[in-house]
Structures are given as structure tokens and as C-alpha cells.
Amino acid sequence: MEYFLQQLINGLTLGSIYGLIAIGYTMVYGIIGMINFAHGDIFMIGSFISLAVFLILTSILGFAFLPVVLLIVLIIAMLFTAAWGWSVERIAYRPLRGSFRLAPLITAIGMSIVLQNFVQITQGARVKPLPPQVQGGITLIPASELTGGINVQLSYMQILIIVTTVVLMVGFTLLITRTPLGRAQRACEQDRKMAALLGVDVDRTISLAFVMGAALAAVAGCMFLLLYGVIDFYIGFLAGIKAFTAAVLGGIGSLPGAMLGGLLIGLIEVFWSAYFTVEYKDVAAFSILAIVLIFLPSGLLGKPEVEKV
Amino acid sequence: MAVSSAKFPSGAKGHQEESKFAHALRDALIAAFLAGVLSFFFIGFRTDIAPGGLSVRMRWTAWITAVVIVFVGRLLLNLFVFGRSWSGSSTKPKSAPLAERLPDLGKWLLRAFFVFALVLPFVAMYFFPGRDRQFIDIAILIMTYVMLGWGLNIVVGLAGLLDLGYVAFYAVGAYSFALLSTHFEFIGFWTALPLAGMLAAGWGLVLGFPVLRLRGDYLAIVTLAFGEIIRVVLLNWYDFTGGPNGISGIPKPTFFGLEFARGEGSFASFFGIPYSPIHRFVYLYYIIFLLALITNIVTMRLRALPIGRAWEALREDEIACRSLGINTRNTKLTAFAIGAMFGGFAGSFFATRQGFISPESFTFIESAIILAIVVLGGLGSQIGVVIAAIVMIGGTEALRNLGFLTYIFGPGFDPVQYRMLLFGLAMVIIMVWKPRGFVTTREPTVALKEKKRIGADLVAQGEGH
Numbered sequence: 001m002e003y004f005l006q007q008l009i010n011g012l013t014l015g016s017i018y019g020l021i022a023i024g025y026t027m028v029y030g031i032i033g034m035i036n037f038a039h040g041d042i043f044m045i046g047s048f049i050s051l052a053v054f055l056i057l058t059s060i061l062g063f064a065f066l067p068v069v070l071l072i073v074l075i076i077a078m079l080f081t082a083a084w085g086w087s088v089e090r091i092a093y094r095p096l097r098g099s100f101r102l103a104p105l106i107t108a109i110g111m112s113i114v115l116q117n118f119v120q121i122t123q124g125a126r127v128k129p130l131p132p133q134v135q136g137g138i139t140l141i142p143a144s145e146l147t148g149g150i151n152v153q154l155s156y157m158q159i160l161i162i163v164t165t166v167v168l169m170v171g172f173t174l175l176i177t178r179t180p181l182g183r184a185q186r187a188c189e190q191d192r193k194m195a196a197l198l199g200v201d202v203d204r205t206i207s208l209a210f211v212m213g214a215a216l217a218a219v220a221g222c223m224f225l226l227l228y229g230v231i232d233f234y235i236g237f238l239a240g241i242k243a244f245t246a247a248v249l250g251g252i253g254s255l256p257g258a259m260l261g262g263l264l265i266g267l268i269e270v271f272w273s274a275y276f277t278v279e280y281k282d283v284a285a286f287s288i289l290a291i292v293l294i295f296l297p298s299g300l301l302g303k304p305e306v307e308k309v
Numbered sequence: 310m311a312v313s314s315a316k317f318p319s320g321a322k323g324h325q326e327e328s329k330f331a332h333a334l335r336d337a338l339i340a341a342f343l344a345g346v347l348s349f350f351f352i353g354f355r356t357d358i359a360p361g362g363l364s365v366r367m368r369w370t371a372w373i374t375a376v377v378i379v380f381v382g383r384l385l386l387n388l389f390v391f392g393r394s395w396s397g398s399s400t401k402p403k404s405a406p407l408a409e410r411l412p413d414l415g416k417w418l419l420r421a422f423f424v425f426a427l428v429l430p431f432v433a434m435y436f437f438p439g440r441d442r443q444f445i446d447i448a449i450l451i452m453t454y455v456m457l458g459w460g461l462n463i464v465v466g467l468a469g470l471l472d473l474g475y476v477a478f479y480a481v482g483a484y485s486f487a488l489l490s491t492h493f494e495f496i497g498f499w500t501a502l503p504l505a506g507m508l509a510a511g512w513g514l515v516l517g518f519p520v521l522r523l524r525g526d527y528l529a530i531v532t533l534a535f536g537e538i539i540r541v542v543l544l545n546w547y548d549f550t551g552g553p554n555g556i557s558g559i560p561k562p563t564f565f566g567l568e569f570a571r572g573e574g575s576f577a578s579f580f581g582i583p584y585s586p587i588h589r590f591v592y593l594y595y596i597i598f599l600l601a602l603i604t605n606i607v608t609m610r611l612r613a614l615p616i617g618r619a620w621e622a623l624r625e626d627e628i629a630c631r632s633l634g635i636n637t638r639n640t641k642l643t644a645f646a647i648g649a650m651f652g653g654f655a656g657s658f659f660a661t662r663q664g665f666i667s668p669e670s671f672t673f674i675e676s677a678i679i680l681a682i683v684v685l686g687g688l689g690s691q692i693g694v695v696i697a698a699i700v701m702i703g704g705t706e707a708l709r710n711l712g713f714l715t716y717i718f719g720p721g722f723d724p725v726q727y728r729m730l731l732f733g734l735a736m737v738i739i740m741v742w743k744p745r746g747f748v749t750t751r752e753p754t755v756a757l758k759e760k761k762r763i764g765a766d767l768v769a770q771g772e773g774h
Contacts, residue, residue, distance in 0.1 A: 035526045052350040055365035095741045103744045110736030117730035122351040279545040286534035
């Protein structure tokens, strides 16, 4: 039971990270109906920017107070990663609007390769280990005879991740439901042509979807860096596929669905590793992706897609 | 890709020229600023592992150089390349594809390529006696990718099913041959080849069946997942596949039972010619040449058959296809199976050429390279695949020989590491510039003679609904 509880906490933490990435997929899919294949690499970019900013602040500028450092890291990473998201859309997807359906997917794959190799060339292929920065935690159930010597712990890092995710999600939901910007997003999602006729700047709205998705992916990248302490140029591929699985599982196009899917994928992955085999945890995620797409294409919270002729 | 397209004030021509330059300059400045922002933490700083954690160092000169290069490049592009189609957006291809401008080019190229490919090993041996092995090796590599490209072209180019897990079938072919030959003494390359093809085709059916209902990008992502599942299983199933250690000691192909080795009963002694290790490479080259040729001929023949027409119809419009009574299930499955079969053949060949295989050789990036070759060659075009394979694979090999670049960029400069970056860039640029392929385009074999007002590549499919 205690082991289960500990894994539950770990799963929710990992799931929050997946959920944050999944939002980027689901927003872009909701508006332009394409898989932004490079989104996983945007997450990786966010992670690398976080690392660079963190090192600059601590070792060059000599900041020592961790909360302020982390806040600055988050903000700068969000801004710069958002710029990356905007540029990717501008270069690889916007010129292809109205082209045949596979074209943007192919440029997305190309963009993903470009981003990975750009980072590999400029930052090196070796992994970047960062020692744990946020240490300690709260012991929920101390180890004893009853629990079989297992300490159920909620580390400060996990609290930080979950709180940040909740705050961002609340803010983001308010942004989408209460502001003119969110209204434009939802309008474009329902009918792009009609929205354009009613005076919504569709290109700008699509760009903003990429920008917001990239900013959230940057937060996920920063959290990933702090949680695992190891990043390399290839982390975006797996994380991207898993987050995409999360978006599909929750129902692509649905924001609460993305978060729910993220949490589920995180839990499944952690429990699979804990109770079955670690080696096949990626196979579990891939299989869920295939099964959901084949048998439940609209996901848990999504609307069924009507095929138009 | 113009960052902004402003309207020009109508007026004197000189004024317009001037404003054009100002506009180009402004655009280049914006591009340079953006490049500066984007590359700030990547080129401007570099994190490295140092004793006691990570260290970060500044690289201002590299960063400023990058920004200046972007500025100058963008300015020149604006002035001399984009200049003529200033107000036009870059989505509409202006010039007709190469093949349309020179109608007979494709036919002549094909013949020239064929003859050249046929005599290539002897040309290499005659003109470059010292480096013949290297040249033939590269030719074999290119030919393998041509064959893989042709195999994938059936699935992606003809049937329009974007398969991102094609390398799985390549892996199935390679592992089938490797396992069969290491477990059963009597199975050689030529016995295993059809078996490997059949197994790969079987896997094509197995993986194709569940994804029949999926379309477009969902199909792509599921095939990607399948490809990765196969790789992870190969990696972790130690008892059967050897896990990350792979399988070694895979037998070499024989020429009607004659081995390419020294001594009695070998190819050299049977024909009474002096033994040379190059014979085996020439032989390997002709095997892959033959296999690729078979792929091409089968594809060309299939394209003229009802099934080929059905593939093309499926690519153009699935709903129309179904309403006209084409069995889309069987059409898709045959495309998957036949494409997979050729992937399996190529895989077997890969295994016998290398003598050693491991899951390392079958990563997603391999699928992406094959897809890039098909896309850049023009979806569905056969000769395009050849040209794209030569340019991309041969270009990579050529990068290895660009030693003089180290004089410009310093001794640590290794052109090969830019290979995948260039691949990716080429994929993006070609798709943006000419979405239907760089070399040629493949129109449906049969079509109504009546011209549509909107081209096939602009029909509503692309709206994303």
C-alpha cells in the first residue's frame, strides 16, 4: 500500500510534465488539425535554455537564492522557447497552409530533425547532468514495521512541480475561457473560415497557439531538468510521443483532456515500471497510443470527429 | 518565407526600387534579430561537463558571426531570389517541375542511370584502382537506399499512406535472415531472401490491419509507434535477438554455391582468376542492383494494373475512392504488404553485407531518412527517388571528403555532423518551396482530361478538417 502510494505520487509528478507538453499538441491540433511533430523538441529546447540560464545565473552572475533563480529561469525559458515555437510555425507550417494534408507533417518531421541536430551541434551530444537543486521533502508515512520499511515521501521538488502545474493550468484555463484571446482561439478551433470572416486574425491566433504551447513546454522542460537532472538533445523524441499519446488519450483538442491524459500516462508509466518491467515501459506508452487511436479515436473527453465530404 | 509582405506605395519606379531595398533591409534586420534571440542560449553559450558539475562559457564571436551570416544571407536572398516574386507568397510554386519543362529528360536520365549503374563497378575498378572498394561500397549504400525508397514509395508515394515505421520491416528482414542463417546451417542468403520478404510482408499485414481506419497523421504516428515497439522488443529480448549486442557471424552470399574466399571451391578458383577481395563487393553490388531493379519493375507493372490505379485513387481522395466501390481495406493492405516485402528484401541484403546487425541500425532516424528521400524525390516518382538517394547519401559521403573546410572553420570542424541538420533543412525547404517534390511530380496515371480549376494539390483535403 505504501509502495503504491509512493508510486502514485511519482506518477502524478511525471504526469504533470506530460500534461504540460500535451497542451501544446492539443491546442495546435484543435486549431489547424495537424500534429506538431516538432513540439517534443521544443520541450527539449526549453530544457536546454533553462539549463543555460540557470548556470549563467548561478555561476557567472553569482545569484544564490534559489526561489528567485528558479523564477527567473522559468520566465526567461518561457520567453525564449516561445520565440522558438513562433519561428517554427512561421518557417515550416504557415507557408504550407492549404497545401495537401501530409505536407505540414513532413516539414514537422524535418523541423524536428533540424532542432535536434542544431542542439547536438551547438551544445554537444553528451548528456548534461545537473546535480539536484531542490532537496528534501515531507515524510508522509515514516518507515516502520507496519509499512515494511518503506518511507512514503513527498519531496519539495514534487510539490514544486505539482503546484506550478496547477497554477499554470488555472491561469491557462482562465485565459482560454475569459479573455478575447481565448475567445479567438476557441472560435478558430470551431471554424477557421467563419472566424476569419467575423474579423478574427486567424494567422495571429494560430501563431499564439504555438507560442503558448511552447511556453508551457518550456516549463515542462525546466521541471524535467530539475526532476531528473539529466538532459540531452534526444529527450524530446520520447517525451513528445508520450505527451502526444496523453493528448490523444484525453481527447485531442480538449484542454482538460490533455491534462487528464498526461496524468494517466504518467501513472501508467510509473506503475508499469514499478510492477512489471522497466525495459518495456516505452512499449506500454506506444501500445496505449495505438490502442487509443484505433479503438477510441476521440479520446476520453474529446468530441467525436465527423468526417466531412 | 518573407517575414512580412508590405504593400508598396505606387509611384515613380526609382522610388519603388528604393523602397524595395529598404524593405529588404528591414526584413533582413528582423531575421537577424530573430536569429540572435533564438541562438542566444545555444550558440552564445555552451555548457560543458567540468570537474565539480557543469560549466558554462560564452562564445560571443560565434554568436555574432551567426547573426551576421543570417543578416547577409537574408538580405541577398531578398534582393536577388525573392525579388522577382516579391508580392507573391511562397506557397505557390512558380516554376514548373524540372520534368515538365524537359519532357524527355526523365526517359533519358533513366537510360543513362541504368547504363551507368550497370557498368559502375568496372568503371570504379578501371579508373580508381586504389579506391575502388570505397567507391563500390558507397554505390552499394546508395543502391540500398534507392531500393528502400522505392519500397516506401509504394506506400507513401502511390497509396498516400504516410508510414513512419518503415524501418521496422527493414529490421524484420534483417533479423529474419540473421536468425534463420544462424539457427539453421543449410539456409543461405538466397534461401532466406524470399522467406525474409514473406515474413516482412506478413508483418506489413499484421501492422497494417489495425490502422486501416486511420488517416493521414494519425496513421503516421501509429506506424511510428509500431516501428519503435519492434525496435524496443528487439533490444530487450536477449534470448532470441541478442539484445543490444545484436547478431554477428551472418553468412556472406554465395554465387551458386561458390564462396568468395581463397582456396578450393571458391569463386576465384572455379573461374580460374586470381583471388581478389574486390570480387565480393562487386557481387554484392550486383545483388542489390538486381533487387532494386526488381522493385522498380514490379512497381512500374503494378502501377499499370487495377491495384496500382486504386492506390493512386486512394492517394488522391479516399472518400471518392470508397464511393466508387474500391475496396479500400484490400488496397491499403496490399500497399503495406508489398512495400514491407521490399523493405524485408533490403533488410536481408543489409544483414548479409554487414555480417552483423543490432537494433542500433533500425532507429526512427533511419525511417526519416528513407522518407526524406521519397519526399525530396517527389512523392510517387521513381527516378526522383534515385536522384534524391544519390544526392542525400552520396552527399553525406562527400561531406567526409571536404577536408579543406577545416582550414576555414578550424581543425575541430567535422562536416559529417551537419549531415542530419542539412537533411532536415532540405526536407523543410523542399516541402515549402515545392510541396509535390523537388525532382519530379507524379500525376495520377489515369485522370479525367477535363482540367480542374483548382489543382490536385490544393483541394480541400489540406484544410485540415
